[in-house]
Amino acid sequence: MMKFKTLLVVASLLIFFTGCATRNSGNLYYWNGSYETSMYKYLNDDQDFSQQISAMEKSAQKIYETNKKAPPGFYAHLGLLYMNQGNMAQADKNFNKEVKNFPESQAYIAFLRSSKSKRKIK
Amino acid sequence: MKKHYILILFMVVFFAGCVQNQPVYDYSNLQQTKPKSILIVMPTNDSMEIKGSAAILSNAVKPLSELGYYVFPVALVNDTFKHNGITEAFDIHQISLHKLKDIFGADAVLYINVQEYGSNYVVVNTSVKISVDAKLVDINSGNILWQKSQTTVENSSGNNGDLLSMVVSAVVSQVLNSVTDNAYELSKIADAQLFAPNCNDCLLFGPYSPYYNQDKQLNLD
Numbered sequence: 001m002m003k004f005k006t007l008l009v010v011a012s013l014l015i016f017f018t019g020c021a022t023r024n025s026g027n028l029y030y031w032n033g034s035y036e037t038s039m040y041k042y043l044n045d046d047q048d049f050s051q052q053i054s055a056m057e058k059s060a061q062k063i064y065e066t067n068k069k070a071p072p073g074f075y076a077h078l079g080l081l082y083m084n085q086g087n088m089a090q091a092d093k094n095f096n097k098e099v100k101n102f103p104e105s106q107a108y109i110a111f112l113r114s115s116k117s118k119r120k121i122k
Numbered sequence: 123m124k125k126h127y128i129l130i131l132f133m134v135v136f137f138a139g140c141v142q143n144q145p146v147y148d149y150s151n152l153q154q155t156k157p158k159s160i161l162i163v164m165p166t167n168d169s170m171e172i173k174g175s176a177a178i179l180s181n182a183v184k185p186l187s188e189l190g191y192y193v194f195p196v197a198l199v200n201d202t203f204k205h206n207g208i209t210e211a212f213d214i215h216q217i218s219l220h221k222l223k224d225i226f227g228a229d230a231v232l233y234i235n236v237q238e239y240g241s242n243y244v245v246v247n248t249s250v251k252i253s254v255d256a257k258l259v260d261i262n263s264g265n266i267l268w269q270k271s272q273t274t275v276e277n278s279s280g281n282n283g284d285l286l287s288m289v290v291s292a293v294v295s296q297v298l299n300s301v302t303d304n305a306y307e308l309s310k311i312a313d314a315q316l317f318a319p320n321c322n323d324c325l326l327f328g329p330y331s332p333y334y335n336q337d338k339q340l341n342l343d
Contacts, residue, residue, distance in 0.1 A: 027188055028187065028190070029187060035183070036181060037180075043180060044176050071184070071193075072191075072193045073183065073194060073195030073196065076195040076198055077195045077198060080195065080197060098195075102192050104228075106227070107226065108225065108226045108227060
């Protein structure tokens with residue numbers, strides 16, 4: 001009887017701590033600095049979009065593999081980077097992902113796609 | 123037995139006194155509006171470091187998102203203003219809430235001002251100081267939902283026992299790329315402190331957070 005109880009406790013602890021391990025240290029979203037750094041660079045007129053895209057795509061891959069959530073604005077920002085490279089297909093794909101993940105972005109993304117906003121490529 | 127009663131009485135009086143001394147922050151506007159999405163626009167900047175605005179803006183995204191709000195993509199938003207000929211933060215802050223709502227559909231707008239940002243040369247030991255104040259405004263009524271001022275300092279010498287200094291030292295020791303300014307790493311801490319949860323005048327958790335409506339400062343009543 002004692003052995004079973006102990007086993008149950010150990011099993012519960014294992015499940016509990018495994019659950020802890022799979023969370024991104026208690027965060028809602030996946031962060032590894034690529035998004036934050038890219039925003040900062042972009043706002044400072046850094047033109048190295050390839051490098052920023054590469055870093056963020058690596059994060060996107062991690063997000064996909066580990067089944068975590070991309071932060072608010074992550075895909076929209078990636079779409080912006082692709083737009084600056086003239087890659088409209090990838091830009092569109094990422095804007096769609098943003099809207100899918102966060103319906104709050106829908107109005108703004110729709111505005112960007114409408115005739116109201118004429119986007120100029122840098 | 124009597125000893126225990128006195129001790130318990132003392133503790134009750136002591137802690138009751140603690141609670142009463144704190145002025146309770148008025149969250150009524152914020153709790154009434156319950157914003158889900160926040161539009162952060164380029165901060166105005168009174169400091170000598172031009173890059174301070176971009177640093178504070180880009181590092182505000184993580185803490186606000188983790189609090190449980192949808193945060194609009196700040197670079198994309200800034201570009202939208204640029205493409206409409208509005209490049210200065212001061213001018214961005216003058217745009218009507220009605221127009222912002224039209225374009226973005228956000229629930230609230232966050233206006234940040236950077237008062238101080240960078241190294242302080244006046245003091246004997248070089249210290250890095252960031253002072254910011256933030257104001258969250260309801261996009262429909264224009265009411266202030268929340269506001270806060272925050273100063274974050276890093277001293278280069280002494281204060282080795284201070285936890286903040288230790289954390290900052292660890293952060294600063296990371297490799298900085300050519301685009302960062304000397305206070306960039308500190309801006310991450312400044313924003314984390316400004317948008318921290320569970321304190322008397324802290325911003326409340328947003329709807330995406332599992333702690334929504336469970337803020338510690340609300341449960342003191």
